[in-house]
Amino acid sequence: MRHNLITALDIGSANIRCIIASAKSPGHLDLLGIAETPSAGIEKGIVKDIQAVAECVKKALQEVQATSGLKPANIFANVTGDHIRTQVGDGRISIPASSPNEPGEIAQEHVDQVIADARNGVKIQKGFERCQILHGIPQGYVIDGHNDIRNPLRMTGFHLITKVLTIFGDVTQLRNLAKSIELAGYEIGADNFVLNHIAIANAVLSEDERRLGTILIDIGGGTCDISLHHRGILEKILVIPMAGSAITEDLAIGLKTTLSNAEYIKTHYGVALAASVDPETEIVVEGISGRDSQVKTQYLVSHVVQHRVEEMLSLCYDRLKNFYTPELVTAGIVLTGGTAKLQMIDAVVKNSFNLPVKIAQPDLSTFNGDTDLLKDPAFATCVGLLRHAAAQEPETKAPALRLGSFKAGKTLDKIKNIIKDFTSS
Numbered sequence: 001m002r003h004n005l006i007t008a009l010d011i012g013s014a015n016i017r018c019i020i021a022s023a024k025s026p027g028h029l030d031l032l033g034i035a036e037t038p039s040a041g042i043e044k045g046i047v048k049d050i051q052a053v054a055e056c057v058k059k060a061l062q063e064v065q066a067t068s069g070l071k072p073a074n075i076f077a078n079v080t081g082d083h084i085r086t087q088v089g090d091g092r093i094s095i096p097a098s099s100p101n102e103p104g105e106i107a108q109e110h111v112d113q114v115i116a117d118a119r120n121g122v123k124i125q126k127g128f129e130r131c132q133i134l135h136g137i138p139q140g141y142v143i144d145g146h147n148d149i150r151n152p153l154r155m156t157g158f159h160l161i162t163k164v165l166t167i168f169g170d171v172t173q174l175r176n177l178a179k180s181i182e183l184a185g186y187e188i189g190a191d192n193f194v195l196n197h198i199a200i201a202n203a204v205l206s207e208d209e210r211r212l213g214t215i216l217i218d219i220g221g222g223t224c225d226i227s228l229h230h231r232g233i234l235e236k237i238l239v240i241p242m243a244g245s246a247i248t249e250d251l252a253i254g255l256k257t258t259l260s261n262a263e264y265i266k267t268h269y270g271v272a273l274a275a276s277v278d279p280e281t282e283i284v285v286e287g288i289s290g291r292d293s294q295v296k297t298q299y300l301v302s303h304v305v306q307h308r309v310e311e312m313l314s315l316c317y318d319r320l321k322n323f324y325t326p327e328l329v330t331a332g333i334v335l336t337g338g339t340a341k342l343q344m345i346d347a348v349v350k351n352s353f354n355l356p357v358k359i360a361q362p363d364l365s366t367f368n369g370d371t372d373l374l375k376d377p378a379f380a381t382c383v384g385l386l387r388h389a390a391a392q393e394p395e396t397k398a399p400a401l402r403l404g405s406f407k408a409g410k411t412l413d414k415i416k417n418i419i420k421d422f423t424s425s
């Protein structure tokens with residue numbers, strides 16, 4: 001039973017969330033424990049104080065251990081931050097056949113070979129030397145000039161071509177995250193870091209959304225994690241280092257109050273569309289360290305909120321606009337993360353992108369147990385990590401990471417298995 005345990009650990013800039021579950025049968029997860037604690041020492045996905053992160057991770061893991069009665073094992077954790085880089089590489093092979101003018105049948109070994117060829121073509125350019133490969137995402141296959149083939153297995157052809165989107169993370173950041181888990185008294189496998197964007201997509205996107213085209217934006221405390229899905233393929237990822245905590249900081253400055261008061265006011269009275277607020281509604285704002293309280297309008301609060309939300313969305317739009325046209329994202333925008341709970345944020349996102357917007361909760365259809373707490377856009381990462389982990393074959397799991405064992409070049413080797421996962425899904 002114990003070897004079926006999966007622990008999902010979402011190390012966020014604002015919160016640490018953890019779920020422990022058992023994957024008894026394929027596709028079914030028994031929920032055993034949930035924990036949520038405030039985070040410290042990590043900003044915009046970057047570890048700034050490893051002791052503080054380790055303390056928070058320890059608290060979350062001990063809490064989930066207390067609720068489940070099980071020691072967290074087989075930990076999968078998310079990774080984000082503006083250290084994430086991507087690169088696209090091509091692979092090309094000939095398919096062997098019984099005679100030169102006959103096409104051959106494509107087997108798994110040929111898919112592996114073409115991916116390996118793409119992998120070898122991935123040049124670790126200047127600036128990539130200290131990066132570790134997190135994921136390799138095939139962007140579809142071409143057989144003898146026929147494009148957009150999703151799964152070439154058992155098809156026939158003379159030549160097989162593929163493009164792979166390779167996602168890298170800075171090795172220092174990954175080591176610091178692993179070390180914070182070790183300092184907390186737990187361990188994580190070298191291959192058990194999952195890009196936040198990929199975890200989120202596993203939790204909330206339907207097959208239709210992936211195929212028809214969707215922009216998925218996870219708006220947390222420190223970063224907006226954006227991914228573009230089209231034709232069933234993850235085509236682009238971006239990290240914008242601005243999110244909910246910037247709104248809170250603006251309010252603390254604008255209202256001359258503490259960050260914790262500003263956080264309370266934002267989550268209780270902040271509305272992303274100021275025009276929708278009654279201009280007469282007043283709020284008492286506590287002063288800093290015993291200074292006099294002041295009365296402010298909810299309109300003023302919401303005006304500050306809207307200003308920052310629009311700035312954040314304009315950064316997202318500017319970075320993304322060259323990679324899609326409206327017809328490529330027929331399903332529109334899907335929002336997750338704690339900031340997706342800000343009142344009327346969907347209306348402002350709709351105005352900024354001119355696309356339909358949905359605020360998503362994780363899909364819990366494959367879970368048994370009391371899932372009420374997980375019906376929250378902020379739990380999407382954790383749920384997605386569980387689903388990602390449950391989809392891994394046990395024999396492909398890496399041994400526990402020993403600190404110092406990361407090697408940028410060596411990790412290229414894991415692409416093959418990851419790609420197998422994507423092509424067989």
Ligand SMILES: Nc1ncnc2c1ncn2[C@@H]1O[C@H](COP(=O)(O)OP(=O)(O)OP(=O)(O)O)[C@@H](O)[C@H]1O
Nearest residue numbers: 012013014015220221222223244245337338339342
């Ligand atoms: N009801 C609410 N209204 C507005 N903002 C909210 C609400 N609930 C939570 N938030 C904001 O959501 C943010 C935290 O979201 P989340 O827990 O998803 O972040 P995180 O995962 O820790 O951070 P990141 O993903 O950026 O590393 C905080 O800025 C918090 O103020």
Ligand SMILES: [Mg+2]
Nearest residue numbers: 012220337381
């Ligand atoms: Mg998050």
